[in-house]
Amino acid sequence: MLPAAILLSLACGAAHADEGMWMPSQLPQLSKQLKAAGFKGNPADLADLTRYPMSAVVSLGGCTASFVSPQGLVVTNHHCALGAIQLNSTAERNLIEDGFNAATMADEPSAGPAARIWVTVGFDSVTDRILADAKGKTGRAYFDAVDAAKKVAVAACEQDAGHRCSVADMYYGREFYLIKQFEVRDVRLVYAPPRSIGNYGDEIDNFMWPRHTGDFSFYRAYVGKDGKPAAYSKDNVPYAPPAHLTVSTAPVKAGDFAMVAGYPGTTFRHRTASEFANQIDWLLPTRVEVVGGLIDTIQAATKGDKAKEVLYASTVAGQKNTLKRAQGELDGLRRSDAVRVRREDEAAMLAWLAKQPNAAALQADIRAMQAQLDAAQASRERDFILPFLRPGLLGQAIVLQRLALERGKPDAQRESGYQQRDEATIEGGLKQLQRRYDPEVEKATLLFALDRYFALPAAQRVPEFDAVFGKDKAMAAAMLNTLYIETKLGDEANRLALMKADPKAVAASADPMMKAAAVLQPALLRMEDEAKQRSGELLRLRPAYMQALIGYRNSQGKAVYPDANSTLRVSYGKISPLSPRDGMDYRPLTTVAGIVEKNTGVEPFDAPKPLLEAIAKGDFGSTIDPTLKTQTVDFMTNLDTTGGNSGSPVLDANGKLIGLNFDSNWEAVSASWMFDPRYKRAIHVDMRYLRWLLAKVYPAPQLLKEMNLSAE
């Protein structure tokens, strides 16, 4: 953590001009700020989802993309199209390694039956409708009333065939919007660079700057001849989008205005000071400690046994990734002194609220909300460790018992995750375990987690867990030995049989692992219900907190964006350098010189020969940077992004496409909780690099022509 003396001399993160994932509908209010930042268009146009540029910005589900031609050409990240590229690869023709370039539309293969492009066509406030029936209710009943109203709204909206609808919760239950999306179901692969361009640097450069990745690919949207969404068919025709982005041919440089539109996933910026403190002072350090210990436990239990090491390699890799993320987030939030900053901000808000007329009702709700959060924190040790007590085989026994319970209900009433449509996924998990399970290693991980469980205060112990695992570690070791020796669930056929068996027979199974799961089930159901009660209360009470926050910010002349929730958002800012630490600066643009510097010839730094030759030749044509006198590759902005923004178009002051967002810098891992303008940057492919590759390196003149771009 930086000392106070230094922190005070730096800008505070809480209210910086470049922070904000704005709903397009909010942008007209921000007209003055947008103009001041350099935007040259009409901010009102940005609010209209049926017009340029917003109608060109689409969701792929987890990624963002945009239309760039009247024939439904779509550009997104290489890593967003990777599944489709892999799907079309064969032993003879490895499209991941070699890239792909469809000579004509007839050569564009399907991106797969599950591929979708969603074009947002409607975004309407439905708050009153959603909350009408919930008013006066509390807890679980409040939650269920909101849920039911959402389902009614979605069903009505989806009467319009070819559309997918959803209700988005903005400001934590304060406002609800009905989002309507045109659903393209025939998506085809058009162009992908080789992996050694599209994923140059891979995991080593992931989150890193300076970056030299050409992370882009092209899709095309197809619809039936009637213009309606249709599954893949040779008879389908390219979709004519409501608008498509114009690719800029002007250079970009540090300080230029930039704007990103996309579908960011989840942020926690407006959580309370107590939630910040819980995350930073307890949850993240605990995660670092426990996940670190779990990794050590698995490695000790598999050491020297190649077969076991292979069984757990993927689990260990996943946990290491979790650990790295948690440590990065923790370091970042501490560096930003986030607990203190958020605490002081909240205290100021509450002080302001106390001076407002009619504050009492809001204050009462905020107190009630805080009581719910306090109650949740009181059992945090228990709630954190219990998921570690249902690993691998035991975890599947628990799933099988729950599935048996749910199978006794009509499908619509089954718990989400246990409906008929989920059964294929469950079956896949039951089969996959065979490649990821060893009884000795699983016992070791259970004993590791039980150490922490047994240390819980008596009031937090769960009788059903005590019944299964015993009272202390010695008992647990003995009971686990018996459990894992006697169970027949390690046999895949037995697990699969239990999936289909009569629910009552499953509940009464004599297999000791299934019996253990049956014992645990009431506890798990009870805690699940408690969590839903709490969610309902928070859904009911948080709007008071948000109303106070919005009022307080408005009193300072500032608008408030809702935390990200995978809906269309816009952030504006500028192309921006970064000083990641004392004595170092990152320039905001990288050049092809860096590709050569990093190149070792060994994956992931194995730039393809045609690229290296083209760099050496230095023929950069119309895409050369006029100041740097060479070809740029990636650039960096201070735009506010998060996971889900991958593939998002980056626009210039005139709304023209200058880049594709594809990553953040490591210093910004903590930005899901706090936007610190000193460290938050977004990383983009420069469209000039894309244009140069298409013009000179892996030529696709037909695409340049389709986008009205020069091939010189």
Add this chain to the structure above:
Amino acid sequence: MLPAAILLSLACGAAHADEGMWMPSQLPQLSKQLKAAGFKGNPADLADLTRYPMSAVVSLGGCTASFVSPQGLVVTNHHCALGAIQLNSTAERNLIEDGFNAATMADEPSAGPAARIWVTVGFDSVTDRILADAKGKTGRAYFDAVDAAKKVAVAACEQDAGHRCSVADMYYGREFYLIKQFEVRDVRLVYAPPRSIGNYGDEIDNFMWPRHTGDFSFYRAYVGKDGKPAAYSKDNVPYAPPAHLTVSTAPVKAGDFAMVAGYPGTTFRHRTASEFANQIDWLLPTRVEVVGGLIDTIQAATKGDKAKEVLYASTVAGQKNTLKRAQGELDGLRRSDAVRVRREDEAAMLAWLAKQPNAAALQADIRAMQAQLDAAQASRERDFILPFLRPGLLGQAIVLQRLALERGKPDAQRESGYQQRDEATIEGGLKQLQRRYDPEVEKATLLFALDRYFALPAAQRVPEFDAVFGKDKAMAAAMLNTLYIETKLGDEANRLALMKADPKAVAASADPMMKAAAVLQPALLRMEDEAKQRSGELLRLRPAYMQALIGYRNSQGKAVYPDANSTLRVSYGKISPLSPRDGMDYRPLTTVAGIVEKNTGVEPFDAPKPLLEAIAKGDFGSTIDPTLKTQTVDFMTNLDTTGGNSGSPVLDANGKLIGLNFDSNWEAVSASWMFDPRYKRAIHVDMRYLRWLLAKVYPAPQLLKEMNLSAE
């Protein structure tokens, strides 16, 4: 290597204004350049070794230092004074960890009987005297004549008691200078910061920027009451130096003029194009390959055996360091395209020479020199691998045989390294082997090296080595087994006995290892003689090459400095940022914020509590940077330095002390061969950081007062 297109757009390294380790006597010639660079003093003053500032710059032998008070106070690097700090540490009082601050002069302990401070008082050309007797001779005779003339000159000079004299060879045999130094023999420790300041970052930050190390300490020079050098005595008095440096109290910033004076060790800048090619295309890659293979061999041979791992830990660490340096030097020279740059430069020089009148004699000498270099390269594979065939125990048998041979001569005629004064060192080596030797591991390393030896063309094989190691690997394995089973030399007492035994008995020893060494000895003596013949010829012939180079440079209006050889040199340039790679910039000044950022509390990033508290307090007083508004720590210049420059004073445009040189950046590891202005930087402690530490953190007001500095 960067592609040509990019290289051409960058400045070429060969003739940059900031390159150069100038003899002080050359500086008046560079008057115009010095003024243009911003120097405000009189360049002629810099040439006078008896005046400010040169008379204040002293050698510690391997390090540089400078006087900073009229009472003989000397400032140098912490790492240069580390031996003295360690010597004065006890179990109760760890001066390395805690630092040291002598309250009064009476509290200043001795830096040890071997500590010296050498003040250069004479620097006179003696070329004619040195070469008088060598003229007309060739090869070994030329070498011996020069050597004898040097000894005569040194002996005459050292008639002046209290002085050490030496003859320095400038421009590879072209000019010789008699250097006379006043030898201070009573050196005392005055002040050292704690390790966690003086060596903050240690090996991890070594060669790295941004840097945050307070690498400084203070000594004091003492002499007898008569002002003459004397060994340590309570009666000695502080030495009154001919001059002392004034510490600057002005801030420094990027672009400011800077100048460093010191005793740089060795550079190879004026080696021929063929020597550059040999270094970069053959020697360094071969070293990387062979040393890498040797490390693998030792690790495979010790794996799983803790005792053997410990025996070879220091050997492996040393070889890893060699490997890292070689790889860094290779990467740097390739990045600078040094082979091509030097080849083109030499070709231009030879073309120029061909057009000069009377070029024939020089051309003939240059051709003869090139023939010597070619001959040396013809046996380079052999000459590289043979040293790997004399490891550990076998190596000591070879030393014992050679010592026996030399002991048969009068001491003065013995080969250097085998004289009476060297015997303690040899004995130490014989004893130390016990902690660094295992017969199985030594056999493995021999077999590894023999692989390469057996691959030599027949003409390069050495009959004596064939006799000892056999004709191929199978024979070698069998012969080595016998050798290491039967030898009794593994016993320390036997080795030590052979050191003192009758030389004839040693030569006739029946121990198979001693017999092997006896067989090898004639070959080693023969090759040693060949090498000396070649050295003599190169000493005779290289001056022609240097004369051509100097003439060619002069024709372009440029001066030429001699390659570094541990004599007093000056480099001038400026405080300078660095772009180490695409998209990154290093700022030239670091601040205390970086200490806090790096601090983990774990060595080597364990800044002491008083420092962290002082940083948090932010009371930087008169040493605060007026622009950065905080305390600076280190700064970076583009000055031309190399090993030996540690502790060198860095002076500003007015000749005032602004920093202490202590390291180079990693990108400049290759600068001993080529100065590339894009990458060569030198790293210094900012005197403002030193002043702040002495004023506010580990106060030494008595020293500030002695240096005429404020304690605020």
